[in-house]
Amino acid sequence: MHGSFVLASAALLCPLLSPGTDAPDAPDDAALLAAWEAADADLRREVVDYLDLDLSHQRTFQLDLSRWVVSAMGVDPGLLDEAREPRWFDPQVHAPKQPIPRQLLEPDDPRAVRVQRAMRAGLDVRAIEPAYVYDWGQRAVVIAGDTDDPTRRFRAALAGLPREFDLVEAQVLAWLDDGSKATVLEAFGNLYSDRDGRVYPGITLYEAWSSGTSIEMPDVDTLGLVHSIDDEWDRWVAPVPERQHEALYGRIGSHFVPARHHRGLREALALTYLTAEPAYRDGYTEGNTVGFHALWNRRSSDPRQLVEDLPAAQDWAEFLERVNADLADTREFYSGGTVRRDALAADQATLRRRLVAIMRELEVLPTEDDH
Structure with a gap:
């Protein structure tokens, strides 16, 4: 990765006015989604395949970044391992005196839907x-x-993102993560369960703790966390008396908060890699956007360089304060962030317009002449 990814951003603002793009009154997302849902499977496939072919001949800052990451991975994405099966803490191991069997709910179970919606x-x-x-x-x-x-690929294009956006974000995270919180995050990767033994699909302990909702924690989960993270098996034993809850939850929180700072910052930066103004989580807001783009720009959008600038978890707040100070005090840093953001916004708009043009060409949408 060279400085060209810094300089390219200013030059690539021009495609906004390039020939062949759609008119400013292009359909909104709801209209495009309705047209997509009305199309049959073969036509849907034709749309996204045509778009991929079209984009393969295009050069934008965003597409160049995406292609570079995929190329630099050094492995065929199709050969990557499948994600692990969902897992949860075993009561026979972590709470043998409270061996309440675990039951994984179906995703459409009303109880699972209710908890997922709340969290x-x-x-x-x-x-x-x-x-x-x-x-x-x-x-x-x-x-x-x-x-x-095809629908996932369509929704990516609707957001102005290339089909491999998720692969790029995941690989960026792999480069930004130094592994210092791997043990904690592995433990919090277990699924959330309640005291009656119900295990909730799609909600990990990390997400449950990040949600800000009041949750019940069975002993098997609290003890599973301290067993896995600290190898501490003697201080707390199920059933854990209420007088010990404060110390137990304090221990878990002392692990979770730094791990969330570590993971959340890197996820926010990865979201900002290809997207001008992403929707963040973990407390990050649009107020962080220019600073994150400025960090990327300063390091030529190379995650293998940016990782050197990222803080240890205990220095998280100071790091964010320093980014804000640099934005206020250093014109080059601030302008680098705004130019990068605006370049990606232009590229996202261009990609979405290509989607609209192809949908019209294939008569998934009415052409402008039909109005």
Whole structure:
């Protein structure tokens, strides 16, 4: 990775006015989604395959970044391992005096839906489920869904993102993660369960603790965490008396908060890699956007360089304060962030317009002449 990824951003603002793009009154997302849902499977496949072919001949800052990451991975994405099966703490191991059997609920079980809805209200859930994800415990990029799903590819294009956006984000995370919180994040990667033994699909302990909702924690989960992270088996034993809860939860919190600072910062930066103004989680807001783009720009958008600048978890707050100070005090740092953000916004708009043009060409949408 060279400085060209810094300089390219200013030059690539021009495609906004390039010939062949759609008119400013292009359909909104709802209209495009309705047209997509009305199309049959063959036509949907034709749209996204045509778009991929079209984009393969295009050069933008965003597409160049995406291609560079995939190339630099050094492995065929199709050969990556599948994501692990969902896992949860075994009561026979972690709470043998309270061996309440675990029951994994079906995703559409009303009880699972209710808990997911409550917890995800406190999280910014992504509109596009990624097919590639980063496993924080194993420190590996893995396949978690259908990488060729036409609807996922369509939704990515609708957001102005290339089909491999999730692969890029996952690989960026792999480069940004130094593994210092792998043990903690592996433990918090277990699924959340309640005191009656119900295990909730799609909600890890990390997400439950990040949600900001009041949750019940069975002894098997609290003890599973301290057993896995600290190898501490003697201080607390199930059933844990109430007088010991404060110390036990304090111990767990002392691990979770730094791990969340570590993971959350890196996830926010990875979201900002290809996206001008992403929807963040873990407390990050649009107020962080220019600073994150400025960090990327200063390091030529190379995650293998940016990782050297990232703080240890205990220095997280000071790091964010320093970024804000640099934005206020250093014009070059601030302008680098705004130019990078604006370049990606232009590229996202261009990609979305290509999607609209192809949908019209294939008569998934009416052409402008039909109005």
